[in-house]
Amino acid sequence: MTTAALELIDLRKSFGKTEIIRGVNLAVGDAERHAIIGPNGAGKSTLFNLITGRFPQTSGEVRLHGNNLAGKAPFEINRMGLSRSFQITNIFPKMTVFENVRCSLLWSLGYKYNFWSMVGRSPDLTEGAEQILDQINLLNRRDLPAGTLSYAEQRALEIGITIAGGADVIMLDEPTAGMSHSETDYIVELIRTVTEGKTLIMVEHDMGVVFGLADRISVLVYGELIATGRPEDVRADPKVQEAYLGAALEAEH
Amino acid sequence: MNNPMREDQITTDPAKPAQRMRAGSMTFAAMPWVIAAFALLVMPFVFTDNSAITIMNQMAITIIFALAYNMLLGQGGMLSFGHAVYAGVGGFACMHVMSNTDFFAMLPLPVLPIFGGLFGMGLAMIIGSFSTRSAGTVFAMISLGVGELIAACSVIIVAFFGGEEGVSGDRTYGMPFFGVEFLQQIEVYYLIAFWLMLSALLMYLFSRTPIGRMANAVRDNPERAEFLGYSSRWVRYYSFIFSGFFAGIAGGLFAINYEIVTEENLNTASSGVILLVTFLGGVGFFFGPIIGAIAFTLLQTVLSLQTDLWAFYAGTLFLATVMFFPGGLAGLLMMHVPAIRMGKASKLVVPYIxxxxxxxxxxxxxAALVEMTFHFRHASFGDEEMTVFWTTFDSHTAMPWVVAIGITVVAFAIMRRMLPTLKSAWAEANAAPKANASSQANSSSQGGAA
Incomplete structure (x- = not known):
């Protein structure tokens, strides 16, 4: 058996006495599109933050391509091929759209802490950044400060920054949060194209968004995965209906 | 496989801003630098007297220091309250090289500032190793503490800092540089001007390198930068080291120009001044600190000849900058760029006047009232005459006060009446692009969503 792109082994996290993540086991294969859904407060974002090294876990392991990520700083995890977006738009607001993308290319193109070459004279950076801008349909916003973009455009830029570094494991935290229906459709389509051939792990609140996109879905409720499987199986699972969809239906009424 | 398609798209649409900017970003805009170099060359022929050259020397040194400071504040988002330390230590190092006469006799003077730079850089490497762990309050507090600490050291480690009288030397003992011994101010001027051009150019180029770009990214959003593979701390550390180097160069030039360096060069007051200079000029643009240094040096030298209260006016100006135009003088200038681009700046001329x-x-x-109050409180008995704006009068009589208050009130009243005209002219001069941009944004976000 090949090693999973990302593997969680009995992952736990407590804040004080409260256990937020209560023993999560999950293996996501190469090039799989995996969605983690769950009601508000289920711990989805916390799980994300544990995987990406934003918080240290209390116990358990996170393995990226078989390598244990314990004690690694976010920048080290990123260099190992994992990239993430944020639930709250997290871009460089005062820099131009182009600069945002170019900065996200620097490390992966091997520039590191280089202080002797000019970014403006590096065609690989300029072309690479424009290719990404083309993919996320922001070429015509190229020279505007990123902070002035519309919300949907900022979300698209966030995805662009996340994929630009060429990481093979992409994690998106509620990429469609706060969007209208048409914007959601647009972003889902964008995610589908830009993550072609990569491992995608995304957190979503709304099952409908991920239904057509994900190969497998996990349902997280109160810090535990209550089901993992193909979308239709998960949807049919009575436990899921009770714990999650039921609650969602109630909320709608 | 993606490439040909993309190139196609670019060549078929030459009007695309992307295409234009791409061409622009590939060529280094040399023009401003050529103009600056030319201006530096001819300035001594325009302002020939010695005091003017002294002022220009001071200005150039302040420019280098302010640019170095802005590598932290503007480019890297680090607010330092103790940056004079690096300039000061660079200055002291150069003074000691000068005092080492055997060695100095083999060293051409123009090379000396490098020693200042290296010492500033070395100190920055030590201090930065712990102070750049985070930006924000922690960094600011550490910089303040270190500043105080080293200023205090100046009376403790007398061998290096020379105690209260500082360290002095003689720059003319250096090896003659193509026959020039730097006996005259004008020779020193060109030495400083050379270093100004070189340092400014290097600092500008630094901002265009990968690490320079990441300094901006870390300033804007350190956490996001971490998730792009960069350690925010290392990015800040690099900026800090380079900033220390150029601050040290400025200190070295100070040592050459004044031939004395004292505790005053590295104390907290000097650190405060450079923050003030940089902010006044504007931290958002590379050239901001240059304008700030020129404006402040003029205040400090020319205005201080006119009034004892010059620091009061400088402080007021700083306060006004922070409160009303946080972009500084550079921001104020750049505000007009859209109107100028559209060719509508002329609409502003009359309302401005x-x-x-x-x-x-x-x-x-x-200002006259401030001066009169000062004179009224401090004039010695029997010496009640004062001169403000070429007018001599007795500050202890009512008439001058009535006139000054009257003029002030009337002038501000007229200004208030004219403000709406200026506001509407401003709106008119900037109107079109805003309407345009917002309609564009609307149409495209609809397009994006569709």
């Missing part, structure tokens, strides 16, 4: 002239008179009136 009719608003700013009364405003200026009002401000001068206020």
């Amino acid at each position: 009719i608003t700013l002239i009364p405003a200026l008179i009002g401000i001068l009136g206020l």
